[in-house]
Amino acid sequence: MTSDLPGIPSRPADGHKGTFGTVCVLGGQAAGPRVMVGGPAFAAIGALRSGCGLAVLAVPMPVMAAALVVAPSATGLALPVDESGAIKPSDVAHLLDQHILSFRCLAIGPGLGTEIPQQQVVVRLIAQGETPLVIDADALNCLANLPEFHRDMRSSAILTPHPGEFARLAKNLGFDIDASDPKSRPRAAEELARRLGCVVVLKGAQTIISDGVSTHTNATGNVALATAGTGDVLTGIIAGFVAQFFKPNMGSTSRQITAKQQGGLSLLDCARLGTYVHGLAADQWAARHGSAGMTALDLLDEIPDAIQALRSAR
Helix, strand or coil, X not given: CCCCCCCCCCCCCCCCCCCCCEEEEECCECCCCCCECHHHHHHHHHHHHCCCCEEEEEEEHHHHHHXXXXXXXXXXXXXXXXXXXXECHHHHHHHHHHHHHHCCEEEECCCCCCCHHHHHHHHHHHCCCCCCEEECHHHHHXXXXXXXXXXXXXXXXEECCCHHXXXXXXXXXXXXXXXXXXXXXXXXXXXXXHHHCXXXXXXXXXXXXXXXXXXXXXXXXXXXXXCCCHHHHHHHHHHHHHHHHECCCECCHHHCECCHHHCCECHHHHHHHHHHHHHHHHHHHHHHHCCCCCCHHHHHHHHXXXXXXHHHHC
């Protein structure tokens, strides 16, 4: 059912890669014992498959080459590391400061890790207000480990927790709502969104999307999504839509000019459309192959057809 979804804005025929925005994905780990590369690469490809013009992989220098093998259409921003392979927070912050204004969206968290250096980078990013964020995976767990992180939250942000990540964030913020219970999931997403002034995409069967005022249940998706990497793909799709279409409201009260009036989308709309397309891509794959065996790469291949199907349905 698409009647209550916002429309996807049209793409200008004379557009170029700069027209459709740049997504930067910050993630990955080079320090042992676990090396993480796939998550940020899948998110970058997801952003490109959604239609954004450029994707930048910001991953630790030792794993940059491997990440670009997985996502060769992206470019790289190598994060400085110490002798153990751990990122160096002050150097990473300096590097991001030089580039952040060139990104229309910054997706943070896939494969990032949750140690103190990652926590320092994440809290710095949520304190900036220039570039909207999609916060996922380990970036959410970094926040859950930081007392009173909500006081630093200044960015326009979409959070994409699964129920376990939600529970850790809720405990940090001092409330307890079961995000795995279908009856309480909408209330859970609303409360987290209100507490942080953000959009929440509470993942799971029938994903819930809320900005604390307006709450929606996604109608697409199936159990084929229960495999590693598909959440990273969702992060990339949402970030790609933010880069292409997000327009913050301008002005206030009766003089406010909305995103829709500017020909764009709100963060809530970007999250709703990204979640719908992600699930529809999985539904298309499952219609041909069944409910098991899909990989993140399979899902990525379905995204353009899912977007076209949504445009046609509208």
